[in-house]
Amino acid sequence: MKAKELGKSYLVVFCKGCQAGFRVQEAPVPDGAKVQIAQPQTLKCPRCAHRAEYQPKEIRIAKFQKEGLGKRRGAAS
Numbered sequence: 001m002k003a004k005e006l007g008k009s010y011l012v013v014f015c016k017g018c019q020a021g022f023r024v025q026e027a028p029v030p031d032g033a034k035v036q037i038a039q040p041q042t043l044k045c046p047r048c049a050h051r052a053e054y055q056p057k058e059i060r061i062a063k064f065q066k067e068g069l070g071k072r073r074g075a076a077s
């Protein structure tokens, strides 16, 4: 997978195992682009290898910053 670029936006989900954000696809989302996700996606977390199905509403656009892609709001840890 290509390295993330600072300041670019990516489609991400928050892992149902470790709560970390990770990319759904490696290409960044162009600024202002509308992204439609029609299908649930089965994704594997690169950090903890937890595999789960994610609904389109769970997939969001996050800007990659120094702190990373962030964590789910309210997550423990």
Ligand SMILES: [Zn+2]
Pocket: 015, 016, 017, 018, 019, 020, 045, 046, 047, 048, 049, 050
């Ligand atoms: Zn994980």
